[in-house]
Amino acid sequence: MRFLTAGESHGQKLVGIIEGLPSGMKISKDRIDEALRQRQQGPGRGGRMAIEQDEVHLVSGVRGGVSTGAPIALEILNRDWENWEKVMAWGKEADLESRKVMTPRPGHADLTGALKYHTEVRNILERASARETAMRVAIGSIARQGLSALGVEIKGHVLAVGGVHAEYVDEDAYWQRVKQSEWSVGDPVAEQQMGERLMVARSEGESLGGLLEVQVHHLPAGLGSHVQWDRKLDGKLAQAVLSVQAMKGISFGLGFDMGDRMGSKVHDPIYYCQGQGFKRRTNHAGGIEGGMSNGEPIILQTVMKPIPTLYQPLETVHLKTKEVVKASVERSDVCAVPAALVVLEHVVAWVIAEAVLEKFPADSFLELQTAWEAYIGNLLTMEF
Secondary structure (H helix, E strand, C coil): CEEEEECCCCCCEEEEEEECCCECCECCHHHHHHHHHHHCCCCCCCHHHHCCCCCEEEEECEECCEECCCCEEEEEECHHHHHCCCCCCCCCCCCCCCCCCCCCCCCCCHHHHHHHHCCCHHHHHHHHCHHHHHHHHHHHHHHHHHHHHCCCEEEEEEEEECCEECCCCCCHHHHHHHHHCCCCCCCHHHHHHHHHHHHHHHHCCCCECEEEEEEEECCCCCCECCCCHHHCHHHHHHHHHHCCCCEEEEEECCHHHHHHCCHHHCCCCEEEECCCEEEECCCCCCCEECCEECCCCEEEEEEECCCCCCCCCCEEECCCCCCEEECCCCCCCCECHHHHHHHHHHHHHHHHHHHHHHHCCCCEHHHHHHHHHHHHHHHHHCCC
C-alpha cells in the first residue's frame, strides 16, 4: 500500500492517490471531513482558517461508500486560490513578480530549497507549507477507518505548549477532558496557562511549539520485523512522524528517560495470562521491541518546534543584494500544536495500516479480517 500527494499551499487544490487498499472496505466521507475540520481548529491558528473549510472529494476507487480495490483519488480544493490565481497560474500568464520572496525565513525550507533547486523561494515555500498535511489527514482517515473496523484505536493528546506541561493521568476522565479541550489537553490548569502563554506570544510577534503524544491500542504482537532495518515498525513510525512539518524529535515509551535508568527500571517484565496470552507488567518500551509490536499499546511522543514565520521577524539576507534584512512574513499561525496532533494521529494510522497489510496481504477487506482474527486466535494457543 502506498500513496502520493501533490499541490501547493496557494494552488488550485491538493490531490492524493492511494494504491493497494483492499476492496470491500467501508469509507465514510463524513469521517474524513470531520478529521479535516479538526485539523483546522485550535487556539493560535491564523487567518487562513477562516477562509479554508476543507472538504474531500472522492474522485475514484470508491463506489457506494465502499472501496473497489482500484486506486483511490482524492481532491481538496483551496478556497484561497481565487486570491492567488494569477500568481500561481501554470502558464505564461503567471505573475512571477508581485509576490516574489527575496528574504528567506530562518527555520523554514525557503533558503535551502532555493539553493537545492536553483529556483525562487515562492516555488519552495508553496510545497513545503504545512498546508500539504490536509491531504495526509484525508488519506490517513481512510486508513484509520479500516483499522477501526479491526478494533484498533488511535488517540492522542498534547503534553506541553510553550514550556507549559500538562499533568497526565491515564484514566477515562482525563481522556474525556482531552476530547472537550480546544488544546487537546486533559489538565484544565495547564490548559488555562497555555492560553495565557499564547496571548503573550501573539502580543510579542512570537510563535509556540510543544510536545505531543499518540497512542495505538489493541494491536497484536508481530507487526513490523527485526530482519531488515527498513522493516522495523518504530523506524517506519519515526520516519513518518518526522516527515510532518516542524517535528524535530521522536521517542517511544519512556523515551530519553531510559538513558538515566538502570536496565531493571527500563525493561518490561513478561507474564502469561490465560485467555490473554503474553503480557508486560509495564510498558516502558512503548509497545515496540526489536522493531515489532509486542501487544502492548504503542506510545510515541514527538516535539514540535515553534512555527518559523514570526510577526517580529528575525534577520536574514536579501537574496539579490546580500544585505542583512528582516525575514519575510507569510500569513501564519502563532501556535498549531493541537492541529499537528490531528495530523500525527492520521500519519501514524497510515503506518500501522501498512504494517497490517504487510503482515496480512489481502485483496479484499473480508480476507483481511479473516486473517486478522485467525492470527489473534493463534497467538492465544501457540505452542513452542
